[in-house]
Amino acid sequence: MILPHLSVLNSKRIVLASGSPRRKELLDKLGLKFEIVPSIFEENLDKDDYPNCYDYVRQTSIHKAKEVFARLLKQRSPDAMPHIIIAADTIVEHNSTIFEKPSSKENARSTLMDLSGNTHAVWTAMTILVVSEDGKSVQVEKHVLEKTLVTFGILNEELVHEYVESGEPMDKAGGYGYQGLGFQLVESINGCNFNVIGLPVHSFCKTMVALIEELNWR
């Protein structure tokens, strides 16, 4: 969807506030040129402060974007500031519980057995900041929030054991990597596929096109 707008977007300095290799790969595939400045926001918001998991994930993405903006404001001269900062956060939710990275192999095993044969939700929130022309403040702040339902096949203990021993689950929210070996656990999805790996491509593109029109960028 941003194909006809690439020359406009690539005339801007864009920062991706995420170290995720999959997010980088998806933005690369869109043809965007950008610099990577991973957020160092600690992702330590108290989940109990948020009535819904999507408020939690949205707030985390806002904090990630603003942390990078504030840090660059200190480090860079105004004319080296980015025009656009893009941040994202992804969580897995099942039965009103937010699943994060497993704390242990045992925890990874029990999470995967919880998800077995069931449908869970993957939420990604994105925050897009447009920096003012003088490089000193945020001019526009846009949000994307996307939910995809993921249905697992029925997993048996032998499979879960082998998968956990592969090491892949340990640094993944929900204990599986859809972009890795974990792809064979998934029976079907309902929604944006790319959301599951951390960047809801179609919604992101729509938001960027709306932004270009709103700001009358040419």
Added chain:
Amino acid sequence: MILPHLSVLNSKRIVLASGSPRRKELLDKLGLKFEIVPSIFEENLDKDDYPNCYDYVRQTSIHKAKEVFARLLKQRSPDAMPHIIIAADTIVEHNSTIFEKPSSKENARSTLMDLSGNTHAVWTAMTILVVSEDGKSVQVEKHVLEKTLVTFGILNEELVHEYVESGEPMDKAGGYGYQGLGFQLVESINGCNFNVIGLPVHSFCKTMVALIEELNWR
């Protein structure tokens, strides 16, 4: 799902009867070892002979598998025959019409405008042949048939023009490549994501596990 069965499967000679780089990539990712012998079946079945598009795609996958089996039977000694031959065919269906590779840029443009803002179906049929121990006949024939619904965003003519000019649509059923630039056209999917790029991973794994049990392979 086939993770615990890899050593059994990889003790067999497996042939993938498809030249599709995406199918190769997905089987590689599963950890399977296999040889590629693309089918030269002409894919010229008369659609009018089939009451449903899924009968058509299934028959094409059967012909692809059997063409490779027959060819290898002529070329190889019985002890060099594969144990397993895997073939697949994928089609796009919208409003009871089967979309194949565009015949021209104009045809690609009109197909994409037809799909714009609508939901179409992607069907993949797989045929898995197990060759008898003497290498001379087909012992078991298994089929996988999977449908995934794909919803396009609303495309405008400028976008479709740029996308067609990129060259990507011309060798793709339905005029788009989900694995390429076309990924940004897709708003959501319902079903197996990998089916859209030509190999329904979860169903294939389930079928292979059932086959191992049925044949008591260890």
